[in-house]
Amino acid sequence: MKENEQLIELADLNNTVVIPEDLEDDPFYVNREFVKKIARLRRELANHPLLDPNLYLEYDVKRGLRDAAGKGVLTGLTEVSDVVAYRLEKGNQIPDDGHLYYQGVEVNDLIAGLGDRKFGFEETSFLLIFGHLPNQEELDVFLSVMEEMQHLGGRFVRDVVMKASNANIMNALQRCVLTLYTYDSDPDNIAPDNVLRQSLELINKLPLLAVYSYHAYMHFRQGATLMIRNPKKGLSLAENILLMLRADGHYTALEAKVLDVALILHADHGGGNNSTFTTHVVSSSGTDTYSSTAASIASLKGPRHGGANLKVQNMFADIKAHVKNWADEKELTAYLEKILNKEAFDQSGLIYGMGHAVYTLSDPREVILKEYAHMLAKEKHMEEEFNLYESVERIAGRLIMERRRVHKNVCANVDFYSGFVYTMLGIPEELFTPIFAIARIPGWSAHRLEEIMNTSKIIRPAYKYVGHHIPYVPMNERK
Structure with missing residues (x-):
């Protein structure tokens, strides 16, 4: 598949195609003319118009099934598990340590x-x-x-x-x-x-x-x-x-x-x-x-769901490569600021493993796993690396709050330490x-x-059609 992706790129750029002989038994094998046709279809797709983002506001669409505050839209009931991030005081939600x-x-x-x-x-x-x-x-x-x-x-x-x-x-x-x-x-x-x-x-x-x-x-x-x-x-x-x-x-x-x-x-x-x-x-x-x-x-x-801990591990590999003294808080802070400024790591501006869609003061899973990560780090003689994680957790939370100019706490989530734990256990990244x-x-x-x-009903949410109804055009009249 990878070879053919490269072939399509070649056809798209200069119509030059070289197909290795060993691809003939590949289920994704395509001949030269077919590669050109695929390239044309890709260009057609690239010209497809995007939806106007203002329409989501006009029709009050809960994108990602979340409201304007980022809270999930209620779509069902469950007794299996409960995620608690606030306490109620006089009807108001007050940020609190998380509970699961x-x-x-x-x-x-x-x-x-x-x-x-x-x-x-x-x-x-x-x-x-x-x-x-x-x-x-x-x-x-x-x-x-x-x-x-x-x-x-x-x-x-x-x-x-x-x-x-x-x-x-x-x-x-x-x-x-x-x-x-x-x-x-x-x-x-x-x-x-x-x-x-x-x-x-x-x-x-x-x-x-x-x-x-x-x-x-x-x-x-x-x-x-x-x-x-x-x-x-x-x-x-x-x-x-x-x-x-x-x-x-x-x-x-x-x-x-x-x-x-x-x-x-x-x-x-x-x-x-x-x-x-x-x-x-x-x-x-x-x-x-x-x-x-x-x-x-x-x-x-x-x-965006299950692969976050691998992103954290890759980020820490980058931090280790660029921060000479892990115990130097100034040097570490300066590099984390570069990450937030999109000047380092993957230029996303994100410090992975920090923040959660629901939890506020703390993610209970992270709190527990951090404790066991520390125990394992002692057994593995990796306390210096654990201290680096702890420092990044503390500094990153402060930097993100300052950057967003909000008083809401930014806590580490369970992905922050899980990749580190798996690494100490000798679990390869392919199995994270x-x-x-x-x-x-x-x-x-x-x-x-x-x-x-x-329940006995199929889950079927609604989508609002925002396109235009147009007349059918016969083949010989199409441009």
């Missing part, structure tokens, strides 16, 4: 209550799907069911995962999830009990699909030794991810704990985030679980967003079940 609740239980309490116990993500999955915290007997049954579902089979790994490898593991996940449909004996049945079974299968299979797809990419595209390791019974999902990912299969108790906490923190975030709203929209059409999940993965793949998808499957599943069990 799963089925009414605050996430901070959920993680604190685990103590040294593992299977925190599994317990969270039970809570999100069934609506209450499991007792020990319920958890034991749930874990035994989950354990039996944590396999793919050699045929699927060989015929699906190993085929058509690519660097974007999110695309690989979509392809694999959709193919699971053909292996399901009852794929189109959307009765709640069948959707529950499918959801539990996906929660347990997605880690294998992600890790194996990464190994396939590294082997077939990068020449690395192919390594496929089966998960072990008795280990948590977080432990098995590290086991399957690492060549030696070794990990520390703290590493497994930190990954478990990261998965919990990403398991859900209200019904209005893009991928979860996608779950509701697609599920309302009556489609199958695999199609719904693939659609949500597609949404999460977008850099897939780890997010692995974590979010229980939330998507809970919302899908909620949509199926509580």
Whole structure:
């Protein structure tokens, strides 16, 4: 595909086309004349008029389903999770430390209550799907069911995962999830009990699909030794991810704990985030679980949604390359000002990982993950790097507030430290967003079940037509 994109550019510029012989078996192979035709169509598209932005104001269109203040338009009801960023005083919203609740239980309490116990993500999955915290007997049954579902089979790994490898593991996940449909004996049945079974299968299979797809990419595209390791019974999902990912299969108790906490923190975030709203929209059409999940993965793949932590990591790599003394606050501040002035990094003027659409004083997920990032940094002897993150968080918040001339606090969001945590865990960048998808499957599943069990209407918003009705022009009269 990349080769052909380059060919189209050539045709667009000077009508010179060179097609390598090895492209003849490429499904996107095009001959010289066809490349020229595509180039012409691209020019036609470039001349297509854009909508007048004033029309959005005229018709009071809530662009992005947000009002003028940036608050999400109410489109549904949910009991799965709650995102709280304000406290009410005499009817007024007062900025406050953020709180995140799963089925009414605050996430901070959920993680604190685990103590040294593992299977925190599994317990969270039970809570999100069934609506209450499991007792020990319920958890034991749930874990035994989950354990039996944590396999793919050699045929699927060989015929699906190993085929058509690519660097974007999110695309690989979509392809694999959709193919699971053909292996399901009852794929189109959307009765709640069948959707529950499918959801539990996906929660347990997605880690294998992600890790194996990464190994396939590294082997077939990068020449690395192919390594496929089966998960072990008795280990948590977080432990098995590290086991399957690492060549030696070794990990520390703290590493497994930190990954478990990261998965919990990403398991859900209200019904209005893009991928979860996608779950509701697609599920309302009556489609199958695999199609719904693939659609949500597609949404999460977008850099405006699931890829933000990678942007943070790239930004910090740039900061490290240009700031000689990380402890020098003046030097660090000067470079952050350059980033805000669009003079450094990607010239976007953004300090990634700072600010949130809902949270005001703090993002509770960031607060918790930062604590565990510090623990892991000590174990990894990376405290100097952690201090850099902490300094950027503090300085950037102040600079952004000064730049915007507002008194509203600008807090770091969960993406600020998640990429750093994944890096310390040895998780490659190609798996940053897939780890997010692995974590979010229980939330998507809970919302899908909620949509199926509580509503019977397809979600169908309205779009206002603002074009013009014109008469049909016969072919021989067109210019």
